[in-house]
Amino acid sequence: MDASDEEQDDRKGPKVNGLAVNGAHANGWIQKSKRGGGASSGSSVGGSSKLRELQAQRRRLPIAQGREALIEQIRNNDVTVLLGETGSGKTTQVPQYILESGIAGPGIIAVTQPRRVAATSLAARVAAEQGTTLGGLVGYSVRFDEVAGPDTRIKYMTDGMLVRELLSDPLLTRYSAIIVDEAHERTLRTDLLITKLKTILKKRNGDGPLKNKDKGKATAMSGNPVKVIIMSATLDAEKFSKFYDDCKILYVKGRQHPVKIYHTAEGQPDYVDATLRTLFQIHVDQPPGDVLIFLPGQEDIESLHKSIQLYASRLPLDKMAVLTCPMFAALPPAQQAKIFQTTPPNTRKCILATNIAETSITIPGIKYVIDTGKHKEKRHLAHDTGSGFDALLTRDITKSSAMQRAGRAGREGKGFCFRLYTEEAFEAMAVSSEPEIRRTSLTSAALQLKCLGEDIEDLDFLDRPDLESIISALKTLYFLNAVDKSNRITDAGRSMAAFPLEPNLACAVLEAVKNGCALEVIDIVSVLSSTSKLFFDISDEREVAAEVRRKFRHRSGDHMTILNALRSYQDVAATESKAARKEWCRKQYLNERTLLEAVKIRDQLRATCEKMSIGWQSSAQDDERPVTKSLFRGLVLHSALLQPDGTTFKQVYGRSVIKIHPGSAIADQKVPAIIYDELVYTNHIYARGVSAIPKAFLAEISTHIKSQIA
Numbered sequence: 001m002d003a004s005d006e007e008q009d010d011r012k013g014p015k016v017n018g019l020a021v022n023g024a025h026a027n028g029w030i031q032k033s034k035r036g037g038g039a040s041s042g043s044s045v046g047g048s049s050k051l052r053e054l055q056a057q058r059r060r061l062p063i064a065q066g067r068e069a070l071i072e073q074i075r076n077n078d079v080t081v082l083l084g085e086t087g088s089g090k091t092t093q094v095p096q097y098i099l100e101s102g103i104a105g106p107g108i109i110a111v112t113q114p115r116r117v118a119a120t121s122l123a124a125r126v127a128a129e130q131g132t133t134l135g136g137l138v139g140y141s142v143r144f145d146e147v148a149g150p151d152t153r154i155k156y157m158t159d160g161m162l163v164r165e166l167l168s169d170p171l172l173t174r175y176s177a178i179i180v181d182e183a184h185e186r187t188l189r190t191d192l193l194i195t196k197l198k199t200i201l202k203k204r205n206g207d208g209p210l211k212n213k214d215k216g217k218a219t220a221m222s223g224n225p226v227k228v229i230i231m232s233a234t235l236d237a238e239k240f241s242k243f244y245d246d247c248k249i250l251y252v253k254g255r256q257h258p259v260k261i262y263h264t265a266e267g268q269p270d271y272v273d274a275t276l277r278t279l280f281q282i283h284v285d286q287p288p289g290d291v292l293i294f295l296p297g298q299e300d301i302e303s304l305h306k307s308i309q310l311y312a313s314r315l316p317l318d319k320m321a322v323l324t325c326p327m328f329a330a331l332p333p334a335q336q337a338k339i340f341q342t343t344p345p346n347t348r349k350c351i352l353a354t355n356i357a358e359t360s361i362t363i364p365g366i367k368y369v370i371d372t373g374k375h376k377e378k379r380h381l382a383h384d385t386g387s388g389f390d391a392l393l394t395r396d397i398t399k400s401s402a403m404q405r406a407g408r409a410g411r412e413g414k415g416f417c418f419r420l421y422t423e424e425a426f427e428a429m430a431v432s433s434e435p436e437i438r439r440t441s442l443t444s445a446a447l448q449l450k451c452l453g454e455d456i457e458d459l460d461f462l463d464r465p466d467l468e469s470i471i472s473a474l475k476t477l478y479f480l481n482a483v484d485k486s487n488r489i490t491d492a493g494r495s496m497a498a499f500p501l502e503p504n505l506a507c508a509v510l511e512a513v514k515n516g517c518a519l520e521v522i523d524i525v526s527v528l529s530s531t532s533k534l535f536f537d538i539s540d541e542r543e544v545a546a547e548v549r550r551k552f553r554h555r556s557g558d559h560m561t562i563l564n565a566l567r568s569y570q571d572v573a574a575t576e577s578k579a580a581r582k583e584w585c586r587k588q589y590l591n592e593r594t595l596l597e598a599v600k601i602r603d604q605l606r607a608t609c610e611k612m613s614i615g616w617q618s619s620a621q622d623d624e625r626p627v628t629k630s631l632f633r634g635l636v637l638h639s640a641l642l643q644p645d646g647t648t649f650k651q652v653y654g655r656s657v658i659k660i661h662p663g664s665a666i667a668d669q670k671v672p673a674i675i676y677d678e679l680v681y682t683n684h685i686y687a688r689g690v691s692a693i694p695k696a697f698l699a700e701i702s703t704h705i706k707s708q709i710a
């Protein structure tokens, strides 16, 4: 291991300990924080020692030194770009400063996050710092889950939730401050917010950004102005500033604890093996402290997990034990929660994570980070037919990601980051990832914008989406009958947008209402919309799991199979205790978290139907045909016909030749046509979530679709 041995300070530009503004040292206006804690709005700040300790921790954060100056800047400016090192305290402190200083008036302070795990864990931390219970003064809102109430003033939410709120409140009038955090990730939804906030600022605050105090006061008196703060540790601040009419850029200097970074002398093509060696080198040579390892995906995590266990079992008994905790989205909740648990004595916890743990979160105990420099990236390969598929590819990370990963060490004390790539490789990395708007499907965004009376192709974005993706999105909306031939939103399109679902699944629900099987389709769609998969795919138990789950199999395919599994779970849930339910799920290799989430989603979808006076009860019983027919309507662009070879399928509205995934309930059946939820690209293009459909469905496609593809 070649130690380049510098402390992480990859960002260029002048900074001072505390704050600097637009690159210049902010001499004269840096003030020491008078106090770090204390809520201003009726929260129950008790005198417990835990709370006192949390308040002392707040005062020790680097950002606390510039608290007053920061408040002043936000007070005097409509838009602020805030750049501060990882761990400096931006995400937890800025909303509290805004609240405590009263800048935001009586409105809610929204803090957006790209990932739900960040939104929920940050809300819990800030609630504790305010001495209140979660859901009171501080809450969160993520898709299908909200813990907030009438007293909530700071709300951590996923960027998607705030975009959704635009539909019911286009000027986001409930919010007096909107903090867009981790803006460097450039998720599609964050980019949409950044665009929309520009118009919202004009409408709520008046023309042009307000840069001086007097103007700020004048607007505050005249209506319901909003403060916008764009934050990140690794951001192209100038670009954001330019977008918002050269708004102020503030820099927070300093991390609470240093992180020492090491690079390898040579590249490590076998990064899993290199990780294993580095881990045991740390384990043998370095003082106690937990290790966080970043790997691209589940397969590498499972393989490394096994190797570590094997080596750890051979360690001398007088050595510290090694405890491994995998962390990826599809993992059951109990296992995910392990990363936040305290480590038993004389044990080194070792978390093997995807980039789900890369930004925002603080994992107690982590002192060492091993960064393989790889991640998986979803890319939508669009087709001019409106079809296309998402491919998950292993790629090099960006400089931004590398810095965020290193930033997960050094949150409670001095940290170390071991990068399994050379310093030259780091220097050669792209600064930040390509914005999602330029590489994922735009269908949902285009529909939401249509509802707001706007066209995605006309909007002012930080980076414009590709014309090809826009066309693909608009064609999909047309195929779903969400827009008409003149590209105007239809009533059906408006109804689709009202559901917290992808437009194709919302379309299937609306079709199911017509076909008398909404109950079933809502159940299926609820499982499909959960964050994790229903069926565990643990590689070394794959065959046992498939055998156990055979009883849920339905001859028509995976959608009805999902329904069978959900129904069986509900039967168990109706009679058994929580523990028995859990055990039942474990034995069936079913993810209970998915089932619990699906039940919540189902309730929300039923409530959405009721709000729109749509009946969700079913008339069709024990008949899969209307169910698959309804799903087909939503998944029409995901349909494929059996080829003469009898094993592969050709997309009806695309050019790809695909196979049914071996894990599918109908993998060994010969069926004339299929619909599928997604395509995954490995050595072949595989369709996952597959159901058989009669060819007749394809023939029945409405004439407007036929004319479109002619």
Ligand SMILES: Nc1ncnc2c1ncn2[C@@H]1O[C@H](COP(=O)(O)OP(=O)(O)OP(=O)(O)O)[C@@H](O)[C@H]1O
Pocket: 061, 084, 085, 086, 087, 088, 089, 090, 091, 092, 093, 121, 125, 232, 233, 256, 359, 360, 361, 362, 364, 407, 410, 411, 412
């Ligand atoms: N859940 C938590 N448990 C313990 N300490 C925490 C927790 N959340 C935050 N902290 C402490 O507060 C510090 C600041 O966290 P915060 O998330 O505000 O930083 P940040 O500047 O937003 O970092 P990042 O850019 O990495 O998100 C952390 O370094 C850690 O010391």
